[in-house]
Every structure is written in structure tokens, then in C-alpha cells.
Amino acid sequence: MNELDLAVIHDAKNNLGGLALRLEKLGNFSSEIEMLMHTSNRLTNLLLWHKHQEQGMRINIEANSPSDLISEISNEYCPLFPHIKIESNTEKAPMIWFYDELYIRLALENAMHNACQFAKNKVQISVEESNGFLVFKLCDDGPGFSKSIIENHSANKFSDLSRRGTGLGLVLSSSIASMHINKEKNGNVSLHNSHGAVFEMFIP
Amino acid sequence: MAVITSVSNMKVLIVDDMPEIRKQLQMSLGTLGFEKLQVVSNIKEAMERITSIRFDVILCDYNLGDGTNGQQLLEYLRTNDLLPRNCLFIMITAENSYESVVTAAECMPDDYLLKPFTAGQFLARFEKLLERKILLETIDTAHDKRNWFKVINECDRILTLKNKYYIDICKIKAATLMLIDRAEEASKIYNEVLKIRELPWAQLGLARAKAKLGNFELSREISSKLMQDHPHFVANFDFMSELLMHDNQPELALETLKQASAICPSNLNRTRHLGAMAIANGEHAEAEALLAKTLKKHRHSPVRQAADYALLSRALSEQNKTKEALTALKEASSHFQDEYSSIVIAASKSIAHNKAGNHEEAEKELNKALAGNTKVLPPAISAALAEACFVGGKEEVANTLLKQILQNNPDDIRLQSRVKMVCASVGKSISESIALIQESSKEIIKINNEGVSKAKAGQYKEAIELIISAAERLPNNLSIISNAALILAASIANSDVTEDMLKLCLQYRQRVVDLNPDHPKLSQIDSMLKKTKELA
Numbered sequence: 001m002n003e004l005d006l007a008v009i010h011d012a013k014n015n016l017g018g019l020a021l022r023l024e025k026l027g028n029f030s031s032e033i034e035m036l037m038h039t040s041n042r043l044t045n046l047l048l049w050h051k052h053q054e055q056g057m058r059i060n061i062e063a064n065s066p067s068d069l070i071s072e073i074s075n076e077y078c079p080l081f082p083h084i085k086i087e088s089n090t091e092k093a094p095m096i097w098f099y100d101e102l103y104i105r106l107a108l109e110n111a112m113h114n115a116c117q118f119a120k121n122k123v124q125i126s127v128e129e130s131n132g133f134l135v136f137k138l139c140d141d142g143p144g145f146s147k148s149i150i151e152n153h154s155a156n157k158f159s160d161l162s163r164r165g166t167g168l169g170l171v172l173s174s175s176i177a178s179m180h181i182n183k184e185k186n187g188n189v190s191l192h193n194s195h196g197a198v199f200e201m202f203i204p
Numbered sequence: 205m206a207v208i209t210s211v212s213n214m215k216v217l218i219v220d221d222m223p224e225i226r227k228q229l230q231m232s233l234g235t236l237g238f239e240k241l242q243v244v245s246n247i248k249e250a251m252e253r254i255t256s257i258r259f260d261v262i263l264c265d266y267n268l269g270d271g272t273n274g275q276q277l278l279e280y281l282r283t284n285d286l287l288p289r290n291c292l293f294i295m296i297t298a299e300n301s302y303e304s305v306v307t308a309a310e311c312m313p314d315d316y317l318l319k320p321f322t323a324g325q326f327l328a329r330f331e332k333l334l335e336r337k338i339l340l341e342t343i344d345t346a347h348d349k350r351n352w353f354k355v356i357n358e359c360d361r362i363l364t365l366k367n368k369y370y371i372d373i374c375k376i377k378a379a380t381l382m383l384i385d386r387a388e389e390a391s392k393i394y395n396e397v398l399k400i401r402e403l404p405w406a407q408l409g410l411a412r413a414k415a416k417l418g419n420f421e422l423s424r425e426i427s428s429k430l431m432q433d434h435p436h437f438v439a440n441f442d443f444m445s446e447l448l449m450h451d452n453q454p455e456l457a458l459e460t461l462k463q464a465s466a467i468c469p470s471n472l473n474r475t476r477h478l479g480a481m482a483i484a485n486g487e488h489a490e491a492e493a494l495l496a497k498t499l500k501k502h503r504h505s506p507v508r509q510a511a512d513y514a515l516l517s518r519a520l521s522e523q524n525k526t527k528e529a530l531t532a533l534k535e536a537s538s539h540f541q542d543e544y545s546s547i548v549i550a551a552s553k554s555i556a557h558n559k560a561g562n563h564e565e566a567e568k569e570l571n572k573a574l575a576g577n578t579k580v581l582p583p584a585i586s587a588a589l590a591e592a593c594f595v596g597g598k599e600e601v602a603n604t605l606l607k608q609i610l611q612n613n614p615d616d617i618r619l620q621s622r623v624k625m626v627c628a629s630v631g632k633s634i635s636e637s638i639a640l641i642q643e644s645s646k647e648i649i650k651i652n653n654e655g656v657s658k659a660k661a662g663q664y665k666e667a668i669e670l671i672i673s674a675a676e677r678l679p680n681n682l683s684i685i686s687n688a689a690l691i692l693a694a695s696i697a698n699s700d701v702t703e704d705m706l707k708l709c710l711q712y713r714q715r716v717v718d719l720n721p722d723h724p725k726l727s728q729i730d731s732m733l734k735k736t737k738e739l740a
Contacts, residue, residue, distance in 0.1 A: 006300075010300065014298075017319060017321070018228050021323065022228075024322055024323050025231055025235050037322060047300065051299070051300065058303050058306070062403070063372065063403075073328075076325050076328050096371060098401045098403070102302060
């Protein structure tokens with residue numbers, strides 16, 4: 001992509017956000033707002049992915065509260081998907097963990113959108129500490145990930161253009177997770193199915 | 205919806221150069237119940253509002269157009285103490301500017317928001333920020349009043365709660381301890397944080413604390429490793445440059461600072477420092493280019509200072525472009541009329557006139573610069589004045605000014621390097637500046653020793669005269685201040701007590717407590733004062 005491509009995408013992304021704000025003001029447009037914000041997020045993903053390919057991404061690791069992040073994300077998505085019951089569980093969350101909150105939030109928002117979109121009735125989001133990793137987990141009660149998505153994810157490839165998107169969000173999330181390094185351990189994202197799709201992000 | 209009702213009274217300033225975005229932000233905050241909203245489009249307007257209104261929240265876009273950005277506004281506000289600590293500064297960034305923001309984050313905003321965001325997203329974040337603001341209120345208030353002792357006490361109180369702000373509070377407490385020269389305690393906290401996680405700011409903090417404690421080898425080791433592990437953490441480059449100056453390697457120090465400036469070109473404090481260092485290293489044309497570019501970019505912005513023009517004029521004068529130097533200073537005079545700026549401008553004019561061979565004008569400007577009380581100037585102003593004194597042949601005055609900087613800020617390697625730069629700029633050798641630094645600390649030891657031995661010999665009057673004159677001149681030198689309190693207390697206990705003496709003694713004692721409540725001399729001072737009470 002050249003400078004012009006990037007500038008146009010950047011601009012389009014911001015305009016979608018602007019449109020979402022206007023609809024928010026008018027009220028009762030939750031699904032339209034969600035669609036706009038998700039499209040805008042996908043453009044952000046694309047721009048970030050391009051940046052990552054060109055010059056790499058730098059992360060800023062600070063002390064954060066995982067419970068706060070989970071509760072913020074679930075509060076944010078509840079009104080956007082009023083027909084989906086979003087349950088958050090932070091009981092086993094450590095008080096503090098170290099990560100780049102802005103990028104982790106972006107990755108979790110991607111996952112949350114997917115989960116809410118494919119869920120029948122319910123999405124569960126939780127966070128806990130396990131074996132030296134912080135584990136963010138999102139489960140939905142939808143049809144689950146297709147075999148090819150799971151295989152492509154393990155091979156770190158984009159999916160074919162499928163019903164479940166391009167896989168860009170997932171690849172970006174994996175990159176974001178793996179940039180988090182602590183004591184020679186890298187973060188990662190794991191996908192599997194168990195009564196629906198299960199997305200897990202491990203942060204060392 | 206408790207938050208929504210409470211936000212209606214909050215004063216919010218929105219800073220964004222794009223009219224459409226300003227409108228959107230205003231609209232969405234309005235939807236959330238914020239009623240007291242003000243919007244501005246650039247740093248200049250933001251500054252005007254901030255100096256007249258106490259805002260609760262500043263929502264600022266990183267990119268403000270014309271090469272200016274929100275980080276510059278934040279740095280200016282923090283450097284000049286214009287932002288109350290409990291005012292929330294939220295930086296809005298796009299995906300392409302986020303890294304610039306965090307790279308430059310020597311002074312961090314309270315939060316970052318990635319564009320675009322909905323009102324709902326903003327509210328979710330804002331609630332968390334408010335929660336933090338309420339918990340940290342006592343620390344913030346004490347910080348604004350520069351009551352460091354209280355800041356530390358409040359940090360200790362919150363640390364016992366072991367809550368989610370634990371690491372944040374450790375950072376605040378350690379930074380405060382460093383401010384008041386309690387580097388040993390600060391280094392313990394940094395080590396404690398590092399045991400939990402190797403965070404770059406804690407590593408840098410530890411390196412700074414070790415340097416303050418005189419362990420330069422360890423400090424260098426930590427800073428070098430940090431440079432390898434985090435090659436974009438520019439604050440560490442600044443520190444490494446200070447260490448290299450301390451090691452008398454000015455060329456390497458300059459190179460390191462250039463690297464930092466290349467990673468993060470928009471930081472004005474660094475640009476200034478780089479300009480001064482380039483001049484000290486004889487790179488006058490480079491300094492001129494850097495400063496001219498910076499001033500052009502910030503022509504209409506209040507973040508520029510008289511010092512920027514002074515440095516430009518200095519670079520020009522050294523290349524015998526004295527006419528251009530004086531033009532730059534004339535422009536500076538039209539923008540900056542405050543006391544300190546006037547001193548810096550007059551000092552720089554004096555240098556330019558001297559270089560042009562116009563010694564009479566030079567003398568006139570220098571006398572103007574020296575007319576006020578030169579004992580109470582901030583270090584940067586004293587340094588500028590000292591440089592003009594050297595050029596104008598007033599060696600003794602120049603040396604006194606530099607010694608004052610050194611003696612009032614003992615063991616501050618940043619200011620020591622500043623003194624070395626002044627000396628280098630006027631063509632003095634490195635050994636001359638080292639001699640000056642050594643002489644300065646020897647003088648302090650001599651004053652302390654003389655004062656104490658005179659007091660021991662019962663010559664209280666002479667001892668008091670000597671130590672008080674030093675204490676008044678060097679209000680930040682803890683060894684002098686504590687000895688002043690001790691000698692006064694001994695005199696009160698052993699000879700005549702006057703009300704004035706007791707008052708002065710208690711004043712110095714309080715100053716010691718403020719700077720270091722665990723200072724070893726305090727118990728001696730107090731036992732002397734107790735003796736006085738018993739006599740009474």
C-alpha cells in the first residue's frame with residue numbers, strides 16, 4: 001500500500017467512527033453502530049497489520065487491571081448486541097498483569113465482535129491466571145470455528161474469504177499476543193470448539 | 205448512572221485541529237451528560253483556556269496539525285507546572301500515532317484512546333479513570349502543593365491496600381523520593397518493582413538512583429542493557445547522554461542525544477538540550493539548523509521559549525552571523541518580557557555584541573542581565589548568564605554563578621553536565637570545568653567544617669554568620685541547611701537564646717524535614733533543642 005492508500009483508509013475509518021457517533025446521538029441504532037464500529041476496527045486492523053509488516057509494531061507494557069479491561073469490554077458490547085447475553089467472569093483474575101492495554105483491547109474487541117456475531121444467545125468472557133500466563137477466554141454458543149479457520153490459525157495463515165471474515169483480526173491478535181514476552185515466554189492465541197467457538201489469548 | 209450526574213459539573217476541554225472531530229466529540233460527550241465543555245483547535249488556544257480555567261478533564265488529539273502535537277502540550281503543561289495533578293489528561297491517538305505517543309512518554313497522559321470510539325466506549329473508560337482519580341486525590345493534592353513528605357505518606361497508605369494501583373503508586377513514590385534526594389529508598393522500590401516485572405521505567409529509575417548514590421558503574425551497566433533491550437525508550441538515551449557527560453565524553457553524549465532526537469523529534473526539551481550540546485561541541489551550523497527549524501515550526505505556539513532564541517543566537521554568533529543573532533533576539537524580546545526571559549535575552553545580546561566587537565553595547569546588556577538578584581535564579585538562567593559573563597570578561601561572576609548551580613544541586617549530574625557545556629561553549633577545557641566542580645564541593649565541605657569547629661570552640665557568632673550566609677545562598681544544599689540548624693540549636697542551648705535565632709533554627713530544621721525526614725542530623729538538632737527547653 002502506498003501513502004495515498006493508507007491516507008484514504010485512515011480517513012474512511014474515521015468517517016465510519018463519526019457516523020457511529022451521530023447514530024449514537026439519535027438513539028436505537030445499536031446494530032448499525034456496531035456494524036460501523038466493527039468496519040472501522042477492521043480498517044484499523046488492516047492499517048496496523050500493514051504497519052507491522054513494514055516496520056514492526058512496538059508495544060508499551062505497563063501494569064494493568066485485567067478485571068477492569070474485561071468489565072469495560074463487556075459493558076461496551078452489551079448495548080451493541082442487545083439480544084446476546086454477555087457474561088463476564090473475573091473471579092479468578094489477578095489484581096495486576098503486565099501488557100499493552102491498547103493493543104490487547106483491540107485484539108479482545110475483535111474477538112468479542114466475532115463471538116457476539118456468531119453466538120445464538122450467549123457469550124462468556126473471562127480472565128484468569130494459569131501457569132504463569134494471563135488467559136483471556138471468550139466462548140460463544142454458536143456453530144464454532146470452521147476446521148479451516150483452526151488449521152489456518154495454527155499455520156499462522158489468513159483464512160480463505162469465508163463466512164467468518166478474512167482472519168485478519170485473528171492473525172493480528174496472534175501477533176499482538178506474541179509480542180508480549182516475559183522470561184523468554186511469548187504470548188499466543190489458541191482457537192478450538194467446545195459447544196461453540198472458544199478463543200483464548202495467553203499473555204505471559 | 206451515578207457517573208452521568210456527577211459529570212455534568214466537570215469542566216472539560218477538547219483539543220482537536222479537525223472541526224468535524226471537535227463537533228463529534230462535543231456531541232458525544234454532551235450525550236453522556238457533560239455540560240461544561242469547551243473546544244479549541246490548537247495549543248495556543250488550549251494554553252489560554254488552561255491558564256484561566258481549572259479543567260477536570262482535557263481530551264486532546266495527538267495530531268494537532270502543522271507539526272504540533274498533544275504530547276508537546278502535555279510536556280509544556282507538566283514542565284511549567286500548569287496542570288493540576290488531578291486533571292485527567294486523555295490523549296486521543298490514531299493507530300499510526302500511538303507508538304509516537306508511547307515512545308515520547310517521558311510524561312505520560314492518564315490514558316490513551318484509540319480513534320474512533322463511541323460515547324459508550326468513552327464512558328466505560330472514563331468511569332475507571334474517575335475511580336483512580338478519587339483514590340489518588342490526596343496524593344495529587346499534596347503533589348500540587350509540593351508537599352513531598354505528604355505525597356510519600358499517602359503513597360505508603362495506599363500501598364498497604366495492595367490494590368490494582370500498587371505498581372502505579374510505587375512509581376509515584378520512587379519518583380518523589382528521587383526528587384528529594386532519597387535515592388537509597390527509591391532504589392529499593394525500583395528493585396521491588398523489577399522483581400515483579402522488568403519494566404523499562406523501573407530500570408531507568410534504578411539507573412538514576414544508582415548514579416545519584418555515586419555508583420556510576422552499576423548505573424551505566426543498567427542503562428546500557430536497557431538501551432539494548434528497549435532501543436526506542438528515549439528517556440534512557442537522555443540519561444545515557446548525561447552519564448557520558450559525567451564521564452567527560454561530550455562527543456559520545458552528543459551522538460546519543462542525536463539518536464534520541466531522531467527517534468522522537470518532537471520533544472522540545474530534548475531539542476533545546478541537543479542545541480546547547482551541539483554548541484558546546486562546536487557544531488554551530490548544525491545547532492543553527494536545528495533551532496531555526498524548531499522555531500519556525502513553533503512560530504505561533506506558546507511551547508517555544510526565549511531560551512530557544514538565545515540558543516539560536518548563540519549558534520549564529522559563533523559563526524560570526526551576529527546581525528542575524530541580534531535579529532533573532534529582537535524577535536524574542538517582542539514575545540517574551542518576563543523577568544527570566546529578559547535576563548536570558550540580555551545575556552545573549554551581550555554575547556552577540558561582544559562577538560561583533562561592539563563591547564560597549566555588550567557591557568550594557570550584560571549589566572542589564574546582572575541587575576536583579578542573581579542568587580535566586582533557576583539553573584538554566586544562571587547558566588545562560590554565566591556564559592555571557594565569561595564572554596564579557598567577568599570570569600569571577602561567571603564562576604560564582606556556576607558554583608551556585610553546583611552547590612545548590614549537589615550530585616546532580618545533569619546540572620554538572622550543564623556547567624561543563626557552558627565551559628566548553630566559551631572555549632574552556634574539560635579539566636577546567638572538572639576543577640570548578642571539585643572546587644565547588646570542597647567549598648561546601650570547608651564551610652561546614654569551619655562552621656562546626658567554630659561552634660565547638662564556642663565562637664557561635666562567627667559560626668552562625670558563616671553558615672547562615674551559606675544557607676541563604678544555597679537553600680537546597682541539605683548538608684549546609686542541616687548544619688545551620690544544628691549550629692543554631694547548639695548556640696541556643698549553650699549561650700544566649702533570641703527569639704529570632706530559635707525561629708530561624710526551626711525554619712532550617714523544617715527545611716531538612718521537608719527534604720529528608722530521616723536525615724541523620726535531625727536527632728542531634730532535636731536533642732540540642734530539648735536541652736534548651738530543659739534550661740528554660
